[in-house]
Amino acid sequence: GAGVSQSPRYKVAKRGQDVALRCDPISGHVSLFWYQQALGQGPEFLTYFQNEAQLDKSGLPSDRFFAERPEGSVSTLKIQRTQQEDSAVYLCASSLDPDTQYFGPGTRLTVL
Amino acid sequence: AQKVTQAQTEISVVEKEDVTLDCVYETRDTTYYLFWYKQPPSGELVFLIRRNSFDEQNEISGRYSWNFQKSTSSFNFTITASQVVDSAVYFCALSDGITRDNYGQNFVFGPGTRLSVLP
Numbered sequence: 256g257a258g259v260s261q262s263p264r265y266k267v268a269k270r271g272q273d274v275a276l277r278c279d280p281i282s283g284h285v286s287l288f289w290y291q292q293a294l295g296q297g298p299e300f301l302t303y304f305q306n307e308a309q310l311d312k313s314g315l316p317s318d319r320f321f322a323e324r325p326e327g328s329v330s331t332l333k334i335q336r337t338q339q340e341d342s343a344v345y346l347c348a349s350s351l352d353p354d355t356q357y358f359g360p361g362t363r364l365t366v367l
Numbered sequence: 368a369q370k371v372t373q374a375q376t377e378i379s380v381v382e383k384e385d386v387t388l389d390c391v392y393e394t395r396d397t398t399y400y401l402f403w404y405k406q407p408p409s410g411e412l413v414f415l416i417r418r419n420s421f422d423e424q425n426e427i428s429g430r431y432s433w434n435f436q437k438s439t440s441s442f443n444f445t446i447t448a449s450q451v452v453d454s455a456v457y458f459c460a461l462s463d464g465i466t467r468d469n470y471g472q473n474f475v476f477g478p479g480t481r482l483s484v485l486p
Contacts, residue, residue, distance in 0.1 A: 295478075295479075296478055296479070297371075297458050297460075297476030297477055297478050297479050298412070298458075298474075298476050299476070300474065300475075344410060346412065348412075355402075355414060355417050356414075356474065357414060358404070358411060358412035358413075358414075359411065360409065360410050360411040361410045361411070363410075
């Protein structure tokens with residue numbers, strides 16, 4: 256009866272490294288969202304998938320950010336050449352109901 | 368453009384006090400949804416409530432109650448007889464209700480209010 260799960264929960268990267276963050280949505284949820292939450296702030300939208308289709312990526316801050324969901328279930332958010340400003344908690348949410356999203360515990364990324 | 372304002376950055380109360388968290392929103396849409404989420408120290412956002420723009424009836428769930436007033440664009444959240452376990456960051460969020468293929472769309476979150484309930 257799992258909720259949304261994310262891994263790893265914590266990631267430390269050296270500046271310039273690539274990282275990959277994984278999200279396992281609730282089974283059967285068609286929609287999947289990624290958010291970035293900086294310290295002390297609310298989550299900010301990054302990108303949205305409906306099944307395997309990425310319908311909105313307007314929130315991705317740069318071309319170093321890339322997300323995929325190839326089989327319409329698990330999703331991966333990849334950040335290339337990480338920078339210090341990428342340090343944040345990355346939240347994944349899934350949805351079946353048109354307007355209620357269920358969030359995972361997040362991945363805290365620290366870029367040194 | 369959509370915007371959510373939570374003017375209270377931090378609130379501290381003593382256990383058993385009542386506390387109200389304010390939320391003011393801006394949207395040009397006539398159809399929209401409002402949400403409250405709780406984020407405890409563990410980090411996971413916990414869904415509390417969803418209201419649509421056509422239903423201004425206030426709602427009570429246990430110690431929680433919500434006051435939706437369209438006239439003032441507010442959706443305030445009250446915790447009655449607060450408990451230490453209520454300590455968390457609370458986020459108000461807005462979605463415009465114009466769903467993409469009926470499967471959801473992105474939210475706009477407020478900055479959050481950190482509630483500390485002291486024993």
